[in-house]
Amino acid sequence: TREEMEARVSEIKEHFGETLFIPGHHYQKDEVVIFSDATGDSLQLAQVAAQNKKAKYIVFCGVHFMAETADILTTDEQVVILPDMRAGCSMADMADIEQTERAWLKLQQLFGDTMLPLTYVNSTAAIKAFCGRNGGATVTSSNAKAMVEWAFTQKERIFFLPDQHLGRNTAYDLGIPLAHMAVWDPQTDTLEYEGNLADIKVILWKGHCSVHQNFTVHNIENIRKQHPDMRIIVHPECCREVVAASDDAGSTKYIIETIEKAPAGSKWAIGTEMNLVKRMIAQHPDKHIVSLNPYMCPCLTMNRIDLPHLLWALESLEKGEEVNIIKVDQTIAAEATLALNRMLARA
Numbered sequence: 001t002r003e004e005m006e007a008r009v010s011e012i013k014e015h016f017g018e019t020l021f022i023p024g025h026h027y028q029k030d031e032v033v034i035f036s037d038a039t040g041d042s043l044q045l046a047q048v049a050a051q052n053k054k055a056k057y058i059v060f061c062g063v064h065f066m067a068e069t070a071d072i073l074t075t076d077e078q079v080v081i082l083p084d085m086r087a088g089c090s091m092a093d094m095a096d097i098e099q100t101e102r103a104w105l106k107l108q109q110l111f112g113d114t115m116l117p118l119t120y121v122n123s124t125a126a127i128k129a130f131c132g133r134n135g136g137a138t139v140t141s142s143n144a145k146a147m148v149e150w151a152f153t154q155k156e157r158i159f160f161l162p163d164q165h166l167g168r169n170t171a172y173d174l175g176i177p178l179a180h181m182a183v184w185d186p187q188t189d190t191l192e193y194e195g196n197l198a199d200i201k202v203i204l205w206k207g208h209c210s211v212h213q214n215f216t217v218h219n220i221e222n223i224r225k226q227h228p229d230m231r232i233i234v235h236p237e238c239c240r241e242v243v244a245a246s247d248d249a250g251s252t253k254y255i256i257e258t259i260e261k262a263p264a265g266s267k268w269a270i271g272t273e274m275n276l277v278k279r280m281i282a283q284h285p286d287k288h289i290v291s292l293n294p295y296m297c298p299c300l301t302m303n304r305i306d307l308p309h310l311l312w313a314l315e316s317l318e319k320g321e322e323v324n325i326i327k328v329d330q331t332i333a334a335e336a337t338l339a340l341n342r343m344l345a346r347a
């Protein structure tokens, strides 16, 4: 039963004490989040993993790229475990390293040595390594603006992977006109742009989040009609049109803080992942909160980490078996560290 599983997880956690650490992303299910030693967005979790020197085992409740980042930032003795290897990220899967190297060569033919690569942390370790060895950095949705500003102190142009929406929304907020942004399509190896090539300042990888793309301008129109006094806040992984039509936009952390600070009785439609929206609804009974999309929008891969998988990973450790280890190749890890550290030094 669920109660038995919960009791076993608690028992094993107690047995391992500080040698076991369970980070949990905000988009995880409640049944997993209740056992998390730290919850956070992707940046916060990367930082706590880097600071934790006591834990031998880091059982990461999140998706594959987050577990990779944790492995890169922790010591060789620490073991990072992902309770279900199928917990990937469709956005991270949209940029593979061969496509990226090919794009970089072609873009260099167009723009020479004027570009700095930036990658959203929602990317494979190999893409982070690509950015690291080319002078670039990682970004998260919490610090994308600061990192893009920094990138423009280094080079005239940025090459932003893999989320076109976070890249476009961030650059737009910094005053870069949409006409000065191009999109690299890795399926056709072509650059899509209007106007003058020389004016292009931002090259966006044609990737997106399959969860946040489900929030539409149509959803916003419906909310405006039904609840004219409701404020609409969305994640910058939503497309430009949705962000523009909303009242506010920001990272997972920003959305949580905004709702916490909001006065009792205030009304909110939130455009981000379902588990988090449901948790905010439960945590703020004094506020009227709904999902911007009535179908809620779960992240299917985040949801693959559930109580049975968490228990299985922990019971394996109890038996002395290390299952589902996430270990990034050393050369890749070293180059990815360059990219992550350039971000952590500024974030």
Ligand code: 13P
Residues within 6 Å of the ligand: 040, 041, 042, 043, 122, 140, 141, 142, 209, 237, 251, 252, 253
């Ligand atoms: P943040 O946690 O950086 O807001 O990213 C959202 C996300 O999609 C994580 O997968």
Ligand code: SF4
Residues within 6 Å of the ligand: 027, 063, 088, 089, 090, 091, 092, 122, 209, 210, 211, 212, 273, 299, 300, 301, 302
């Ligand atoms: Fe990837 Fe989007 Fe799921 Fe985050 S919410 S893990 S970006 S698919």
